[in-house]
Amino acid sequence: xxxxxxxxxxxxxxxxxxxxxxxxxxxxxxxxxxxxxxxxxxxxxxxxxxxxxxxxxxxxxxxxxxxxxxxxxxxxxxxxxxxxxxxxxxxxxxxxxxxxxxxxxxxxxxxxxxxxxxxxxxxxxxxxxxxxxxxxxxxxxxxxxxxxxxxxxxxxxxxxxxxxxxxxxxxxxxxxxxxxxxxxxxxxxxxxxxxxxxxxxxxxxxxxxxxxxxxxxxxxxxxxxxxxxxxxxxxxxxxxxxxxxxxxxxxxxxxxxxxxxxxxxxxxxxxxxxxxxxxxxxxxxxxxxxxxxxxxxxxxxxxxxxxxxxxxxxxxxxxxxxxxxxxxxxxxxxxxxxxxxxxxxxxxxxxxxxxxxxxxxxxxxxxxxxxxxxxxxxxxxxxxxxxxxxxxxxxxxxxxxxxxxxx
Numbered sequence: 406x407x408x409x410x411x412x413x414x415x416x417x418x419x420x421x422x423x424x425x426x427x428x429x430x431x432x433x434x435x436x437x438x439x440x441x442x443x444x445x446x447x448x449x450x451x452x453x454x455x456x457x458x459x460x461x462x463x464x465x466x467x468x469x470x471x472x473x474x475x476x477x478x479x480x481x482x483x484x485x486x487x488x489x490x491x492x493x494x495x496x497x498x499x500x501x502x503x504x505x506x507x508x509x510x511x512x513x514x515x516x517x518x519x520x521x522x523x524x525x526x527x528x529x530x531x532x533x534x535x536x537x538x539x540x541x542x543x544x545x546x547x548x549x550x551x552x553x554x555x556x557x558x559x560x561x562x563x564x565x566x567x568x569x570x571x572x573x574x575x576x577x578x579x580x581x582x583x584x585x586x587x588x589x590x591x592x593x594x595x596x597x598x599x600x601x602x603x604x605x606x607x608x609x610x611x612x613x614x615x616x617x618x619x620x621x622x623x624x625x626x627x628x629x630x631x632x633x634x635x636x637x638x639x640x641x642x643x644x645x646x647x648x649x650x651x652x653x654x655x656x657x658x659x660x661x662x663x664x665x666x667x668x669x670x671x672x673x674x675x676x677x678x679x680x681x682x683x684x685x686x687x688x689x690x691x692x693x694x695x696x697x698x699x700x701x702x703x704x705x706x707x708x709x710x711x712x713x714x715x716x717x718x719x720x721x722x723x724x725x726x727x728x729x730x731x732x733x734x735x736x737x738x739x740x741x742x743x744x745x746x747x748x749x750x751x752x753x754x755x756x757x758x759x760x761x762x763x764x765x766x767x768x769x770x771x772x773x774x775x776x777x778x779x780x781x782x783x784x785x786x787x788x789x790x791x792x793x794x795x796x797x798x799x800x801x802x803x804x805x806x807x808x809x810x811x812x
Contacts, residue, residue, distance in 0.1 A: 407530070408434045408451060412444045412467055413459030418488060418512065421519040422457075428520050432527045441470040448483065452803045454533050455484045455526070460494065461512050475503045481541055482800045484533050486522075488515050502572045504540055507533070508564055518557060525561055531757040532565070535737065538760075538800070540573045542793055543710030546642035547783050549740035549757070552592075554600050554626060554634045556619050559592040562638060575642050577703040583683045584700055590676040591651045591696050592636065599653030599694055600634040601625040639740070639781075641716060644709045646685060648699045657693030710789065717782045725774040725782075733787045736762045741780025747772045760804070761790075 413419055422435045438444035448456060456474075458467045471487060474480060484507040489495045495509050508522070515522070526533065532548055539546045546569070552558050563585065571581045597603045601622055603611075611621050626632045639650040663677045681687045684698040716739065719725060725743065743755045743762060754777070755762045762774070762782070794801035 406431060406434060407455060407526075408436060408453060409455050409457060410436045410438055410444050410447050410451075410453055411457040411459070412438050412441065412462070412465055412470065413457065413488075414439055414462045414465060415459050415512075417516055418459055418461070421516050425520045425523050429523055429527065433523055439465065441466055441473075445470070445473075448480070449799075452482070452799055454482060454803060455486065455507070457486045457488065460487060460489045460498075471503075474505065475501075479799060480505070481797060482534070482537055482803050484537070486510070488512055499568070499571070500578070502574060504537065504573050506568055506572045508561075508568055510564075518561070521557060522561060525558065525565075531738075531760055534760055534804070536569050536573075538793075539737070540707075541797070541800075542785070542789055543707065544785060544789070545709075545714050545716075545783060546570075546573065546575070546640070546647075547716055547737070547739050547781075548640060549781065550638040552636040552638060554596060554632055554636065556593075556596060556622055559596060559636065560589070563588040563592060566638070566640060570642060570647060573642075573707070575647055575702050575706050576700065577705065580700060580703060587680045587683050587698060587700070588649070590680050591649075591698065592638070594676060594696075595636045595651050595653035595655075595694075597622060598658060599655030600636065601631055602655060642702070644702070644706065644712060646699050646701050648697065650695060650697050652695040655694050657690075660689040660693045660696075711785065714783055714785060717784065719776045719780045719782070721776050721779050723776045725776065734784055735787050735790060737783040737785070738762050739781040739783055741776065742778035743774050743780055744777050745772050745774045 411419070411422060419437060426433055426435055436447065438447065444456070447453070458471050459465070460467045460471075467487075471485065474483065474485060481504075483505050485503070485505050486507050487498060487509045489498060489509060489511055491511055495511055498509050499506075510522075529550055532550070535548055536546060550562050550566075552562050566588065567576075567581060567585050570576045570584065571578070576584055597608065597618065598605075603618075603621060603625065608618065608621070612618065634654040636654075637650075637652040639652075641648050660677070664681065677687075680698065685701050686697075686699045688697045689695065719741070738755055738757050738759060738761070740757060745753045745755065745762070747753070794804075
């Protein structure tokens with residue numbers, strides 16, 4: 406259960422949060438505050454991992470409080486969700502970078518999607534910690550999202566990724582526009598043409614009749630076999646470039662024919678060609694249900710402590726055997742599931758929410774680790790984490806108490 410302090414006096418926002426907690430019983434506890442001083446004390450005393458600041462509550466000096474959090478080096482573990490009045494205010498806030506910013510949303514979108522936001526946070530709790538820990542460790546920012554077959558969900562996932570990569574200086578403002586456009590195009594293709602199976606001709610007829618494509622997607626999602634499909638988003642932010650892989654559960658398509666087409670003014674169909682021009686590299690698997698693309702990072706992107714660490718992939722049923730392993734390494738579990746069997750016959754199942762797997766910790770010698778769901782691991786030196794936690798006690802406390810992570 407995650408406790409979320411909220412600085413707000415806006416009745417509609419507080420009501421939406423109340424509805425969310427009832428819908429998601431046992432996942433979140435909301436603590437409302439009407440004073441920056443009180444919420445600041447609560448955050449520090451409880452090692453909160455997420456805070457909501459309502460800029461529409463103009464009487465609370467939320468903007469001043471946000472600016473103080475941006476410069477506070479003792480709160481490196483804190484994720485901030487900011488609610489603003491409109492898109493103009495959102496764009497202005499996002500011009501000033503803050504690594505702790507999780508999302509900035511306008512009030513209308515928050516009220517419409519409050520429960521949806523928190524459902525996504527609950528399903529991807531590891532992202533709240535990994536994105537900040539990996540950034541402060543100076544290593545790859547890597548992770549995986551599994552997205553429901555929903556048009557509103559893909560917008561939130563794209564916003565989270567773009568906000569993260571922009572505010573950690575991996576991409577600049579020019580790159581932000583290109584990434585947002587490319588991500589949304591590829592995610593919409595995965596949703597529309599991949600999982601929903603909407604053909605080019607079918608979409609053309611639908612649009613020509615004056616309908617919205619979101620209506621057609623909603624119609625398809627009434628079929629349980631389509632609604633249950635997922636979209637997987639992998640990302641790996643290295644020092645010089647960031648790569649993405651988007652995979653749907655559809656039958657694929659003739660991507661070669663689409664890439665060979667000339668760009669023409671039309672209702673639709675040029676998204677892949679436009680994306681190809683905006684990114685550094687674009688490629689598909691043979692079937693056409695996985696797309697890979699890469700963008701160049703900002704020249705001002707932070708230097709890494711460890712250069713472009715490799716992500717190891719393991720198939721279900723494999724026993725972990727990582728090249729170059731030693732007693733002093735840890736692994737970020739990026740995706741999948743792993744079961745550790747220890748000499749005392751104790752078994753522990755590791756999921757991405759566990760953050761670390763102590764694969765090579767001395768206490769684990771004699772243990773075996775079996776992949777129970779296809780897994781991706783980012784292996785790092787244990788000393789890197791130890792040294793960081795030695796300096797950042799609140800971050801370590803959060804891991805050990807709130808997350809109950811044993812590393």
